[in-house]
Every structure is written in C-alpha cells, then in structure tokens.
Amino acid sequence: MPKRAAGVSLPFLQPETGGGAPLHRQLYERLREAILSGALAPRSRLPSTRTLARELGVSRGTVEGAFAQLDAEGFLERRVGSGSVVALPEHARLPRSITAAPARRSGPLARPGLSRRGQRLSRDVLPPEPRDVQPFTPCLPALDLFPTHLWGRAVAKQARHLRPGLMTAGEPAGFRPLREAIAAHLGTARGVRCGWRQVLVLASTQQALDLSARLLLDEGEGVWLEEPGYLGARAAFESAGARVCPVPVDTEGLRVEVGTARAPKARLAYVTPSHQYPLGVTLSLPRRLALLEWARAARAWIFEDDYDSEFRYATRPLAAIQGLDVAGRVLYAGTFNKVMFPSLRLAFLVVPDALVEPFTAARAATDGHAPLLSQAAMAHFMEAGHYAAHLRQMRLAYAERRDALLDALRREAEGWLRPGAAEAGMHVTALLAPGWRDGDVVQRTEPKRLGARRLSPLYLGRGGEQGLVLGFSGASPAGLRAAVRVLSRLMG
The missing domain is CATH 1.10.10.10 (Winged helix-like DNA-binding domain superfamily/Winged helix DNA-binding domain)
Known part of the structure; x- marks a missing residue:
C-alpha cells in the first residue's frame, strides 16, 4: 500500500x-x-x-x-x-x-490617533457636490452655454506650444501672466486695488479659506461669521480651532454693531458683501465703512468672499470692499470655478502687501502650485477677451433663468414658498410658510434629484429660518419651470 x-x-x-x-x-x-x-x-x-x-x-x-x-x-x-x-x-x-475583516465603525473610536485639528476637520463634513446637473443646484454655471470650442482652442494652443517653462515646477503664487490678467480684470470690473504680486492663484475659495485660517488665526481666537452663512467658511475656521461668533444678517447685510458688541476683539470677519450667501442681500455702504473701521481699530482681518458678484441684473456689479480699504486689512477671494466650470479648479486670493511673502511661503509648503497648463490656458482666455464676453453672455442668460424661476414660483408655489432677494447671483433663497420643515421638503424631492438645498443648517445658532436655497443658473428656463412643477406636486 x-x-x-x-x-x-x-x-x-x-x-x-x-x-x-x-x-x-x-x-x-x-x-x-x-x-x-x-x-x-x-x-x-x-x-x-x-x-x-x-x-x-x-x-x-x-x-x-x-x-x-x-x-x-x-x-x-x-x-x-x-x-x-x-x-x-x-x-x-x-x-x-x-x-479579521474590518467592521464599519463610526464616532471617535473609528479615528484613533487624530490630532485635535484633525478631529475637528473630519467632523466638519461639507455636503457633497452633485456630479450631475440638477435644476436647483446653487452656484452651478450654465454648462450648456459654455464656449467649449474657445476654451478648447486656448488649451490646445498652450499644449501645442508646450515649452519647458510650463513643464517644470511653477511659482507657488501662480503663473505670472494669469496673475497679471486677474489683477487687470479685478481693477476694472470689481474696483479692487492691487498689483499682480498680491494675487495668489489657488484651486478654490475653500483653499483660500483654509490657508487664511492657518496663517491668521490662533486657537481660540474669534471669527465673525454671517448668520446664516457659508458652511465651508465655518468648517475652515472651526478646524483651525477658532471660536466662531455668528453675526446676524438683515436687509442691509451683516449687522456690524452686533458683531462689535458680541466679539469686539475677534481676529477676522468673514463676509459675502456683494451677494450674501445664502440670503442674497447686499452689504450697505455705511456698514461696509463701519466694518473697515472696526478692522482697522481692532487690527483684525476681513475675508471678502466675492463668489458670484459678477452677476448683477438691475445695476452694474457693486465695487468690492477691498477697494475701500486704506489700512491693508482685507483679503479678497474670487473663483473661476463658478463662472467657467466646477472641475477647472482655479481661484484667486488677493492679499495685502504685508501678507504676500508669508502666504506665498505657506502655499509652497502645502501643495506647491496650481497646474501650469490650465493657468496658461486661462490667461490666454482672458487676454483674448473671451472671459469678459462669456461674463456678459451669462449675465443675460442668468437674468432670463432667474425670471423663469421667480415666475414659476409665483404660479406654482405661492402661499407656501416666498422668494427673497434676487437682484444678483446664481441662486434664490425662498422661505417656507409656517408649519413646513425644509428637511422634510428636501427629503421628498431627493428621488427626483432636483438639487434644492436646506436653509436651516446654514444657521449656527438655534431658531434659524426654514427655507430652500434654489439655484437657477445651471438649468434652462424650461427646465426650471418643470422642476418647480415637480416640487409643487410633491408638496401638494
């Protein structure tokens, strides 16, 4: 055997x-x-x-x-x-x-070893951006109207003549021709007073907020935040360990006197003065001057987020606060991602002269620089006049889309949804009638992928208004009317 x-x-x-x-x-x-x-x-x-x-x-x-x-x-x-x-x-x-196979866990035990800042950063999760076009998505540009052929030519031209200067590491502050084009555009269109050296090219306004929080705020220092306000700003400041102080907004914008009373020694104030997010109001001139005086006296900083100010429909776009600043206390942020297309990932931050070197060094220490090819293409797009022409065309298109949304809301949702200020921007905030909860409304609409956002989570304190933030720039007039009809049927 x-x-x-x-x-x-x-x-x-x-x-x-x-x-x-x-x-x-x-x-x-x-x-x-x-x-x-x-x-x-x-x-x-x-x-x-x-x-x-x-x-x-x-x-x-x-x-x-x-x-x-x-x-x-x-x-x-x-x-x-x-x-x-x-x-x-x-x-x-x-x-x-x-x-053994790892089990899904939640809470602090799922994140061992994080620093205090890491714990705060992982806790402040922003709502995910939709990866498809939804009718009411706020601040989504009109991708259907974007001049892809002109942008394609700009990119192709830079790629065809790709020189070593665009293939090596770039300047941390950004590609000089683009910084020069941004400075020239801001001086003419927004009343911003700056030289090209004060312009830093970044990926997004969120990166500008994170960089500013790292450089300007110490643990426990106060920050004024508009109430209601932008969640991304709240996340950036809270993750830096700052003490966020909500300051209410009314029909004239941020109530500076309330901020001065609540946190007179705050280190920074975050504002969206040209088109407040989310309520859409404009910061009045007296309050702009009062804000600048507070910053000068308190030796504090003002972060001016000019996210969609190019789109004003009844009058010319209002000049930026930065152009009124004589004490060098304002940091001015803007983005191409909301004018061009979201995946472009190009934005800019204009800093006072005294902050140019530290911000440039910090940018070098974080992610180095923005992609040079897209920077060069954007510079060419601006220098050729395509950017200014695109802005003009979008103002006309967005005015038509805004009117379509407001008309549809009056016809289909009168009595339970009241639109607010709509003189500028890419969205309208509408308040719900008493008895309605914005969480319930959004939950009902989710299967239809309408893209409406809740208003109440944008309040830091209790007792916030119930409402919907409705974008109108990313959908056609017919699409917006159809979306409002769907919304009304769901709520009927």
Whole structure:
C-alpha cells in the first residue's frame, strides 16, 4: 500500500469556483490568514501538494503556486522529503482583530490617533457636490452655454506650444501672466486695488479659506461669521480651532454693531458683501465703512468672499470692499470655478502687501502650485477677451433663468414658498410658510434629484429660518419651470 503524507486537516481552504480571484490566489490568502491568526500553529506540517490538490479537487499546479508564494514570503518552510511546515514563530503572529475583516465603525473610536485639528476637520463634513446637473443646484454655471470650442482652442494652443517653462515646477503664487490678467480684470470690473504680486492663484475659495485660517488665526481666537452663512467658511475656521461668533444678517447685510458688541476683539470677519450667501442681500455702504473701521481699530482681518458678484441684473456689479480699504486689512477671494466650470479648479486670493511673502511661503509648503497648463490656458482666455464676453453672455442668460424661476414660483408655489432677494447671483433663497420643515421638503424631492438645498443648517445658532436655497443658473428656463412643477406636486 502506498504511503500517504501526514498533515493537518484543512477543510476551510476549499476555493470558490466560477469567478472571483484565481484559485491559487484564494488558496494563498486563506493559508496566510490561517497562519497569521494562529489557526495554523507554528511548526504545523501541511499535507503534500499532491494530497491537498486531491482533497480540494484542484490541480497540483494550483497548490504549488500558493505554496511557492508563501515560501517566498517566509510563511512556510519547504524541505525536500520532509514536506512543508508553518515557519512563522509564535511571537510573530498578529492579533485576530488585525487579521479579521474590518467592521464599519463610526464616532471617535473609528479615528484613533487624530490630532485635535484633525478631529475637528473630519467632523466638519461639507455636503457633497452633485456630479450631475440638477435644476436647483446653487452656484452651478450654465454648462450648456459654455464656449467649449474657445476654451478648447486656448488649451490646445498652450499644449501645442508646450515649452519647458510650463513643464517644470511653477511659482507657488501662480503663473505670472494669469496673475497679471486677474489683477487687470479685478481693477476694472470689481474696483479692487492691487498689483499682480498680491494675487495668489489657488484651486478654490475653500483653499483660500483654509490657508487664511492657518496663517491668521490662533486657537481660540474669534471669527465673525454671517448668520446664516457659508458652511465651508465655518468648517475652515472651526478646524483651525477658532471660536466662531455668528453675526446676524438683515436687509442691509451683516449687522456690524452686533458683531462689535458680541466679539469686539475677534481676529477676522468673514463676509459675502456683494451677494450674501445664502440670503442674497447686499452689504450697505455705511456698514461696509463701519466694518473697515472696526478692522482697522481692532487690527483684525476681513475675508471678502466675492463668489458670484459678477452677476448683477438691475445695476452694474457693486465695487468690492477691498477697494475701500486704506489700512491693508482685507483679503479678497474670487473663483473661476463658478463662472467657467466646477472641475477647472482655479481661484484667486488677493492679499495685502504685508501678507504676500508669508502666504506665498505657506502655499509652497502645502501643495506647491496650481497646474501650469490650465493657468496658461486661462490667461490666454482672458487676454483674448473671451472671459469678459462669456461674463456678459451669462449675465443675460442668468437674468432670463432667474425670471423663469421667480415666475414659476409665483404660479406654482405661492402661499407656501416666498422668494427673497434676487437682484444678483446664481441662486434664490425662498422661505417656507409656517408649519413646513425644509428637511422634510428636501427629503421628498431627493428621488427626483432636483438639487434644492436646506436653509436651516446654514444657521449656527438655534431658531434659524426654514427655507430652500434654489439655484437657477445651471438649468434652462424650461427646465426650471418643470422642476418647480415637480416640487409643487410633491408638496401638494
């Protein structure tokens, strides 16, 4: 009778056929897991490859491939005539909790080892941006009207004549021709007073907020934040350890006197003066001057987020606060992502002269610089006049889309949804009638993918208004009318 090789029984090794990983890989992973977890004790002798192949109903080559990999990684010790034994010593075994499949967990225990700032940053999760076009998505540009042929030419021109200067590392503050084009445009269109050296090219306004929070705020220092206000600003300042102080907004914008009373020694004030997010009101001139005087006296900073100020429909766009600043206390942020298209990832921050060097050094220490090819294409797009022409066309288109939304709301939602200020921007905020909850409304509309946002979470304190933030720039007039009809049917 032929002699059979002895060894431990391995019924758990039976591989799965009909798809999945290759059989030899399955066998390798199961043996490795058994050795690491201690299910196969050190010095255990395994069956021969011939015996194990017969027991599992696989080819000997499959078993040989798994054994060879384990031998190469030090899990098995193979000797001619003696078979294979587990080589991993007792002290090298891993705890079962490490080798087992990780379970989903939530809360602080799921994030061991984070710093205090890391815990704050991971807690402040912003709502995900939709990856498709939804009718009411706020601040979504008219992608259907974007001049892709002109942009394509700008990109192709830079790519065809790609020179070494665009292929090496760029300046941390940005591509000089683009910085010059931005400074020229802001001086003419927004009344911003700056030289090109004060302009930093970034990926987004959110990056500008994060950079400013890192450089200008120490743990526990106060920050004025509009109430209601932009969640991204709140997240940036809270993650930096700042003490966020909500300052109410009325029909004239931020109530500076309330901020002065609540937090007179705050280090920074975040404002959206040309088109307040989300209520859409404009900061009046007396309050702009009062804000500047407070910043000068308190030696505080003002972060002016001019996110969609180019789009004003009844009058010319209002000049920026930065142009009134004589004390060098205003940081001015703007973005191309809301004028061009979201995935462009180009924005800018204009800083006072005293902050140019530290902000440039900090940019170099974080992500280096923005992609040079897209910066060069954007510079060409602006220098050729395409950017200014695109802005003019979008003002006309967005005015038509705004009117369509307001008309549809009057026809379909009168009595339970009241639109607010709509003289500028890319969205309208509408308050719900008493008894309605914006969370319930948005939950009902989610299956229809309308893109409406809740107003109440934008309040830091309790007692915030119930309403909807409705974008109008990303959908056609007909699409907006249809979306309002759907919304009304869902709420009827």
